[in-house]
Amino acid sequence: MNPLKQLAETGQAPWLDFVQRELIEGGDLAMMIKRDGLKGVTSNPSIFEKAIAHAPEYTKEFERYVHSGDHEPMAIYEHLAIGDIKAAADVLLPVYHETKGRDGYISLEVSPYLALDTEATVNEARRLHKAVGKPNLMVKVPATNAGIPAIRTLIGEGISINVTLLFAVPVYEQVARAYIEGLEHFASKGGDISKIGSVASFFVSRIDNVIDKQLQDKIDAGGDAAALKPLLGKAAIANAKVAYAAYKKWFSGAKWQALEAKGAHTQRLLWASTSVKNPAYPDTLYVETLIGRDTVNTMPPATMDAFRDHGKATPDAVEQDLAGGIDILKSLETHGISLEKVTIDLVADGVRQFANAFDQLLGAVAKKRTALIDLNGAEIEADAALHAAIEKTAKRWLAEGTIRKLWAGDKSVWTGTDEDKWLGWLTIVGEEHTHVATLERFAKAIREGGFKHVALLGMGGSSLGPEVLARSFGHRDGWPEFHMLDSTDPAQIATLESKLDLKTTMFIVSSKSGSTLEPNIFLAYFKARMIETVGQGDWARHFTAVTDPGSAMEHVAKHDHFAHLFHGVKSIGGRYSVLSKFGLVPAAAMGIDVANFLALTSHMVKSCSASVPVDQNPGAQLGLLLGVAAKEFKRDKVTIIASPKIADLGAWLEQLIAESTGKQGHGLVPIDAEPLGDAAVYGHDRVFAYLCLKGDEQAKQAAHVAALAKAGHPVVRITVNDVAQIGQEFFRWEMATAIAGAIIGINPFDQPDVEASKIKTRALTDAYEKGGSAPHDEPLFHEHGVAIFADPKNAAALGTHTTLAAYLKQHFNRADAGDYIAILAYIERNGSHMAALEQIRTHLRNTRKVATCLGFGPRFLHSTGQAYKGGPNSGVFLQITTDDAKDIPVPGHAYSFSQVKAAQAEGDLSVLVERDRRVIRVHFQNVQHGLEALHKAIIHAYH
Incomplete structure (x- = not known):
């Protein structure tokens, strides 16, 4: 024995x-x-x-x-x-x-x-x-x-x-x-x-x-x-x-x-x-x-x-x-x-040792799992100091179980206010996949209903995600052509309408709250046009609503018997809503295989889950980079470079990052669609995110990114394996943004300064409704149909000059190292206007060596507008307004779309002034002439 x-x-x-x-x-x-x-x-x-x-x-x-x-x-x-x-x-x-x-x-x-x-x-x-x-x-x-x-x-x-x-x-x-x-x-x-x-x-x-x-x-x-x-x-x-x-x-x-x-x-x-x-x-x-x-x-x-x-x-x-x-x-x-x-x-x-062993166990399992699934990869390249700071924060997060707390809805991860009420985006992919048959039935109804066009009427989170999907996937044979309206500019509305055959168009009216101004007046206009086209008894079959339960839009959709009504989730904010019905209903209508899209997206959701330790968690890794770089190294400009086919992902990221983090004087400033430049024109305030779609690689982009990394700039290279896996990036960046917000120390789910601008806009439109007129200011300078306006403080900083170029040079010279320049254009967003403004921003970037942003109003108000007003006071702003060649009345109201746009511009400007921002307004009598004059003046100022 x-x-x-x-x-x-x-x-x-x-x-x-x-x-x-x-x-x-x-x-x-x-x-x-x-x-x-x-x-x-x-x-x-x-x-x-x-x-x-x-x-x-x-x-x-x-x-x-x-x-x-x-x-x-x-x-x-x-x-x-x-x-x-x-x-x-x-x-x-x-x-x-x-x-x-x-x-x-x-x-x-x-x-x-x-x-x-x-x-x-x-x-x-x-x-x-x-x-x-x-x-x-x-x-x-x-x-x-x-x-x-x-x-x-x-x-x-x-x-x-x-x-x-x-x-x-x-x-x-x-x-x-x-x-x-x-x-x-x-x-x-x-x-x-x-x-x-x-x-x-x-x-x-x-x-x-x-x-x-x-x-x-x-x-x-x-x-x-x-x-x-x-x-x-x-x-x-x-x-x-x-x-x-x-x-x-x-x-x-x-x-x-x-x-x-x-x-x-x-x-x-x-x-x-x-x-x-x-x-x-x-x-x-x-x-x-x-x-x-x-x-x-x-x-x-x-x-x-x-x-x-x-x-x-x-x-x-x-x-x-x-x-x-x-x-x-x-x-x-x-x-x-x-x-x-x-x-x-x-x-x-x-307890700590067993938790550490569990971390090692789950990390090893996560690593083996990643090798078996189709997951977009990411590589971070940074200097030793930034890597060390990220690792230090990662160890603290691992020891404190912060990722698990985040998934558990612990609001102490952030500011301890109401963050726990806004975390529905964490689980929405699985929930939508479980009920995907509803979306598949909707897609069948669209395809078999004789619709040749689908037009989304929305703003911000309701529109930017579907726009990414439409541009990235492209038009699919046998399915309707997708269009989107997110501007009150009369020319933009007219351009959209010119592309539509109303008899074969399905409008998707998308609004979480149901009370957002723009979707409601878009609905009013196209409802009237549809009644004129198909009659009072048939117009509603051309409308689908996506809105939160109990909203005013739900009431309208039910009262008017819309063809379809889909509900969002109240615990998901607009900019986090692309993987909910707000993104998936348009996706289904344009013929995307939503079930496959969600299945592929779920790989990233599970890779970012509570049981994946920080060092293996792709969302956490990106979030730590963004948060630590901004907080400890003042690299708060997130510059997005993307393959052409997925380039519109940048516009969605702009809203997600800016509106989530830019508040209380802190935050990240996203830089999207900035033309490539030599490494020497970039300051030491940037992190670069390169999103490369397999099969759409661009040698020039890759060389540019390599040069930036070699010059010492932090670079994260993300490889999107297939366009169908773009949903993985939606979730990765949502997670990363929430984590970056925690590190910065803000609530990434509110948008207080967007609301401030909306309040001022509402006051002006209410005044128009009662027969009031637009505010009238005297310009500081006027020449050949171009005028400059500024509040007293900004006017004093500009001084008195005799040329447009001199005023602009004085204004943009206020941008120092670590600042950025933002052009806020309340004009039609089209190819020629974008090209003209890109030339201007590139010249400013190259001469002033600061980051540049370009936003079209009122679209950017629901996006980067939050960071411009609530984020760090490092922006130098140029607002562009214009006389509209043609106006369009808003049915059922005393005001027009041009007046709404003007009210939005005025509300935007006044909040920027209240926040002590460096801002001036340039007004054009004629858009084309004004853009040419502006470009010449910038060239002259910095020749």
Whole structure:
């Protein structure tokens, strides 16, 4: 009989602290039960990390599970781990039956991330108990302050528990009390308490590790070596002896005997952490000295092999010289070593170590999963200082579990205001995929309804996402042509209408709140036009509404019997809504395979999930780069470079980044569609994001980006594998923006300064409605149909000049290093106007060497307008307005579209002035002439 098997004669059960598939499938576990008298198995995150991450026997099952339907790392780990636990439980089941439920258990640990949350621990333990479904499972719960009440609750529900991370005798006594109270509760409900098993895992060697170091430090510092040296390697065993004495006290007497009569098992002490860490000590030290009746010793394989080879099974060793053990503990206190503090620290450290092991496990699973799925890749190139700062922040986020908090809706990740109410975008992809049949039916109705055009009427988040999809995917054969209106400029409206055959057009009116000015007046206009075209009885079949439940737009759609009505999600803000109905309804109408699009997007969602550690999490990595670069290195200009086919992604990113982060004087300023330039024209205030679509690579872009990286600018290169995977970038950047906002210290889900501009616009349109006229200011300068306007403070800063060029030079010279120039053009957004303004911004960028932005109003008001007004005061603004050649009245109102646009421009300008921004307005009598004059003046100013 080998020494391991002899332990049974002493009353102690040997358990194995290790589990791996090969051990089970290869028959070694069954052999150890027979040969060594093995009675049970324990596991923990460290054990599973070594097994799943490194053992080759998991590879095929890993691949099979991922390919059966993508899963996030936590689900993959649980699938594999629970498979092992079930298989091991089956091997151990005869032991369980032979010992009548006393032994034959295998343990599965509740996530160590939940160690400080009672309710979450209880729910997780219930879930694991049900998922494994074996009578000989013990769910492992830590003996933290939050864990102890969970233990009582779970025992009271008839769930067997392995209590882990026990170091202190007083805490053990709390655990014993919780166990007994749980048994009493379960018995009171008529439960069979003979079916409940429990062990209290009392850790050993870790105590010696800490106390030996403290003793040695005292000796090295000149302490009483003669008194201190005999205490080395003695504290852990002494502590265990006292714990065993407490065990005997708790499980004796009338109260316990009453439970025992009903079949209750004692909650045995299980000696854990029994491998020797100090090579000077015998390798079987924590086995031979802790043998005792009704105890368990769980040994790692090496310790078990050592005891089998040369161990000595001395009965009742743990009860020998209890008084001597107590004296050792008293002596430690006398010499200034607090066992209480050591054990408190060890619990905290144990939780941290298990969490770290879980991080490593999930990180390894995430890495293996990424290699098996079609995920857009990203590479970050930055200097050593920025990399170090990112790594430092990443370590803090990992230690604090910030990504898990974010997914849990913990608003303390940000400012602690109302962020928890705006996180519906985190789960919307899965929800929409589950109900994708609704969108597929809508797509069929559009295709079979004879519609040749689909026109989206919206603003900001309701329009920019669908525009990206339309431009990126292109027109699809057999499907309607997609159009979009997000401007009150009369020429823009007329241009759209000229492209439409109203009889074959479906309008999608998109508005979250249903009260946004622009979609409502767009609806009013095209409703009137449609009635003129198809008649009063048939116009509504040409309209679809996408809006939040309960909105004014929902009321209109129902009252007027729109052909279709789709609901958004109230907990998703407009700029985060592209993966909800606001983006997916237009996508379905233009013939995009929405089911496939969502399936591909879900790869990124799961890659950014709560169970993916920061260093493997693509959204977190990008967010840390943006946030840290801005906060610690003043690189707050995010310059977007994209392949031509996905270039419109930049406009969507502008809104997401600017409106989310630009507030309270902080934030990121996105720079989209800025023409490429030499590295020398860029300041040290930028981060560059290069989004390259496979098959659409541009050598000039790639060379430009390489030159920027070589010059020392931070660059993130993102490879979009296919246009169908653009949804992955929607989610990556949503996550990154939310994370960057957390680092910067703002709420990324509100837009206070956009609202300020809307209020002023509303006041002016209300005045027009009542017969009022537009405000009239005197220009500072007027020449050949071009006039300059400025408020008194900005006018004083400009001085008095005799030419347009001189005024513009004085104004733009106010842009210093780290500033940016923004051109805000309230004119039709078309190819010729964009080309003319791009020439101007490029010249300004090259001469002033500052970042430049170009926005068309009122479109940008729902996008970058937030950052311009609420972000850092680093912008120098040029607003452009014009006399409209033709105006269009708004049906049902006293004002026209031209007046609305003018009110929006005035509201925009007045808020910029209130925010003490450097801004002037240039007004054209004729757009084409004005743009030519402006370009000539800029060239002249900076020749």
